[in-house]
Amino acid sequence: MKKVLVIGGGLAGLTAAAFLVKNKFDVTLLEASPKLGGRVYSFFDEETKTEIDNGQHILMGCYSETLTLLKMINASQNFHVGGDKKNHKQLVINYLDKNQKQFKLQSSRLPYPFNLLSALLSFKAISLKDKLSLIRFFIRIKFIDSTKLTNLNVNQWLISEKQSERVIKIFWEIISIGALNTSTEKASAKIFCDILKQIFWTDKNSSLIILPSLPLSKSFIEPLYSYLIENNCKVFLSEKCVSLEYTDEKISNFVTYSNKESMKKVYKDFDYVISAIPYYALEKLIDKNLFALKPDFKYSSILNVHLWLTESAASKFNFIDKEFYAFNNSELHWLFNKGSHWNIVISNADKFMGIDKEEIFRSILNELKSFIPINNEDVSCYKIIKEKRATFIPDGITLENRPSAETKIKNLFLAGDWTDTKLPATIESAIKSGRIAAEKIIYNL
Numbered sequence: 450m451k452k453v454l455v456i457g458g459g460l461a462g463l464t465a466a467a468f469l470v471k472n473k474f475d476v477t478l479l480e481a482s483p484k485l486g487g488r489v490y491s492f493f494d495e496e497t498k499t500e501i502d503n504g505q506h507i508l509m510g511c512y513s514e515t516l517t518l519l520k521m522i523n524a525s526q527n528f529h530v531g532g533d534k535k536n537h538k539q540l541v542i543n544y545l546d547k548n549q550k551q552f553k554l555q556s557s558r559l560p561y562p563f564n565l566l567s568a569l570l571s572f573k574a575i576s577l578k579d580k581l582s583l584i585r586f587f588i589r590i591k592f593i594d595s596t597k598l599t600n601l602n603v604n605q606w607l608i609s610e611k612q613s614e615r616v617i618k619i620f621w622e623i624i625s626i627g628a629l630n631t632s633t634e635k636a637s638a639k640i641f642c643d644i645l646k647q648i649f650w651t652d653k654n655s656s657l658i659i660l661p662s663l664p665l666s667k668s669f670i671e672p673l674y675s676y677l678i679e680n681n682c683k684v685f686l687s688e689k690c691v692s693l694e695y696t697d698e699k700i701s702n703f704v705t706y707s708n709k710e711s712m713k714k715v716y717k718d719f720d721y722v723i724s725a726i727p728y729y730a731l732e733k734l735i736d737k738n739l740f741a742l743k744p745d746f747k748y749s750s751i752l753n754v755h756l757w758l759t760e761s762a763a764s765k766f767n768f769i770d771k772e773f774y775a776f777n778n779s780e781l782h783w784l785f786n787k788g789s790h791w792n793i794v795i796s797n798a799d800k801f802m803g804i805d806k807e808e809i810f811r812s813i814l815n816e817l818k819s820f821i822p823i824n825n826e827d828v829s830c831y832k833i834i835k836e837k838r839a840t841f842i843p844d845g846i847t848l849e850n851r852p853s854a855e856t857k858i859k860n861l862f863l864a865g866d867w868t869d870t871k872l873p874a875t876i877e878s879a880i881k882s883g884r885i886a887a888e889k890i891i892y893n894l
């Protein structure tokens with residue numbers, strides 16, 4: 450039985466390990482932190498007695514790699530199509546507008562893709578002229594050769610496609626910033642075009658928004674861990690890879706430091722290694738030149754603000770009755786409604802990273818007030834979670850330099866959302882990268 454060492458227990462590493470054990474490899478997974486999941490986890494908050502996510506995660510119907518993995522580990526039932534309970538097979542986005550107004554984008558019961566086109570046609574937030582230019586462009590996307598867009602950013606592309614400022618603000622920005630976690634001026638038009646094709650032009654389910662029904666560790670990570678253990682994978686937590694030795698041909702040993710045992714360990718007995726750690730962590734272990742790694746990743750933050758409403762506020766705001774909302778024209782992006790617990794998500798949130806939590810709370814509440822008449826007294830508790838390096842920024846140059854799974858060293862493969870999956874830094878990218886790295890070993894490609 451061939452032995453594989455997987456370094457990193459985020460979704461990329463867990464997926465690689467899952468595919469390897471499924472194919473009867475002898476796998477050992479080493480994770481530096483005391484928990485699995487990497488950037489996807491939840492934890493129990495003592496003060497509110499709630500298990501909360503490090504950040505709300507959204508999947509989409511076009512996440513085919515993720516949906517396949519969920520089936521494989523028997524966890525599909527932990528997810529559901531989000532939006533409108535009555536119309537759960539349709540794309541529904543409810544928007545909160547200033548001055549307590551609401552509007553929505555909702556696909557109809559017409560056959561795909563007319564259900565989406567009719568959603569745009571009935572989208573009340575934009576003028577008829579804007580609707581027509583949006584629909585014309587929307588149809589064109591299916592046929593655009595995205596390789597011609599490599600020198601454009603999202604904003605330049607949308608303007609060149611005659612999208613008005615209002616359509617860009619109301620319609621395109623929420624998709625672009627949500628999916629790429631950076632401004633439309635920084636994100637590459639090519640990757641945006643590619644994901645739009647996947648979301649809107651794959652099939653009738655690809656644009657559905659899929660949400661975890663349980664906290665992240667329970668919906669995703671525990672089923673993955675159970676799958677690994679049932680298939681004899683050895684998983685070690687609090688064990689950080691601190692150095693490795695290699696020749697041109699192969700990695701000969703890995704040195705780890707175990708926090709639990711306060712000691713170094715040396716791993717020599719393996720045939721292959723998959724590194725599934727972030728690029729900034731890998732850079733510390735290897736010589737970039739030797740590995741011909743060129744990228745210079747820059748990162749972008751995500752801010753999650755959790756608010757718990759008092760009992761009276763929860764009944765006062767009972768008009769907030771949908772599962773989630775998009776904010777129209779605001780630095781707030783999404784509100785996920787979990788009853789008296791609201792999770793507000795702000796993507797592209799670098800400007801908040803250096804600010805203290807009290808000030809963030811004040812500023813968020815102030816902005817929220819222009820949508821919902823909320824005051825300090827309505828909030829019984831709040832928690833703020835900053836994820837500084839949430840995702841890498843998918844600008845044109847970075848995308849061209851993403852390394853693939855294979856390296857110059859024959860027994861080392863790379864995985865992680867940053868490797869060349871052709872996708873932005875998402876769950877889907879992490880899972881795809883893990884599957885690809887595992888298959889390089891399984892099929893000896």
Ligand SMILES: Cc1cc2nc3c(=O)[nH]c(=O)nc-3n(C[C@H](O)[C@H](O)[C@H](O)COP(=O)(O)OP(=O)(O)OC[C@H]3O[C@@H](n4cnc5c(N)ncnc54)[C@H](O)[C@@H]3O)c2cc1C
Nearest residue numbers: 457459460461481487488504506507690865866875876879
């Ligand atoms: C707040 C937030 C919200 C997000 N929302 C969404 C969303 O809605 N939809 C979506 O698709 N994606 C979303 N993402 C992105 C998604 O979470 C990531 O793309 C994905 O989880 C990356 O997985 P990964 O395995 O590549 O990396 P990671 O999750 O970073 O895993 C890497 C692992 O390697 C470990 N490690 C690092 N160094 C070492 C070492 N030396 N030795 C051993 N182990 C090491 C780390 O501890 C970590 O566990 C979001 C991310 C954040 C932070």
